[in-house]
Amino acid sequence: MNTIPLTFNEHQINRTILGGKTAVPENAMNVSVILLNRTGSQFKVKIFEELIKCNFASIVSIEPDTGNYNIEEIARRYPAVKFIIPHENVSDGEIINIAMAEITSEYALVLKDDLYIPSGVLLPHLAEKLTAKNSICIAPRLVDMKRNSLPIRKSPSSEKMHFVLDSLTQVQDGISTVFPFDYVGLYNRQKFIELGGFDYSMKSPYWQLLDFGLRAWLWGEKITITTALQLSYNVSEPPIEDATPNLDSLRFYLKNELPKYKLDHAMIRKSAFGRFWRHSGCGLMEAKKQFNDARSWVELNQYKFKMDLQTLIETWV
Secondary structure, rough: OOOOOOOOOOOOOOOEEEEEOOOOOOOOOOOOEEEOOOOHHHHHHHHHHHHOOOOOOOOEEOOOOOOOOOOOHHHHOOOOEEEEEEEEOOOOHHHHHHHHHOOOOOOOEEEHHHHEEEOOOOOOOHHHHHHOOOEEEEEEEEOOOOOOOOOOEEEEEEEEEEEEEEEEEEOOOOOEOOOOOOHOOEEHHHHHHHHHHOOOOOOHHHHHHHHHHHHHOOOOOOOEEEEEEEEEEOOOOOOOOOOOOOHHHHHHHHHHHOOOOOOOEOOOHHHHHHHHHHHHHHHHHHHHHHHHHHHHHHHHHHOOOOHHHHHHHHHHH
């Protein structure tokens, strides 16, 4: 298990970058698009055409596989789009980190290609309204193909002294959520970088998103949902969240549940090791390694914490 990342985007991967060499459009919004492609379909060229019409500062498209079509031909057809082709198996969170480093606008709208992306997906007046909130992330309302609400609102609570996450379908404009469902949202790029982005050492989307979201809240940021922006999936089965406990859930626990806030900083007490080891399922040496790694990470970031998880649950609205 890799050590906890200490800086933003510290893990670099082999990748090819094509296109994206045109100038920023005149009167462009201060928002770029990061498009994550799950389907690898050549029909997404229609998506590019709609996005280009929106006058975004830049468009970055992540290509998981180029076996089904000629990516170089598409890059020549759409020179304004920057294509990133990873040559390694990477998580959505890690590739979002990489894409964030490729843009210069203050905000980034992360989309998936299995969403229906209409013409004018983000109009300038709405972008101005949302970015004025200065939140680290604002998530849109997401629905399935039949316009049924999805459980996109995540609310923290506790049950028998254990952290639990409730998933709710009912949302109101501006309501809080722990993390953006399926990574889709409007991100403040600078705040995202200062937070450290997504933890690349986590491969599970659920635990990676939960770690990112709770870190944001514990460090004093907010993630909310807007009903002014609604998107629907164009696939029969929207993403299913897999919360199966694994090594990622262990890292999540060390970084978010174990730290306690006292006076003006967070800390992990040495006395917490025994309880952690008993429930970790790790051998003694591996448990010590993971525990000490987490303590060092918390010590490095101790003054970035504004509360601990217990306080967040007690004050959640």
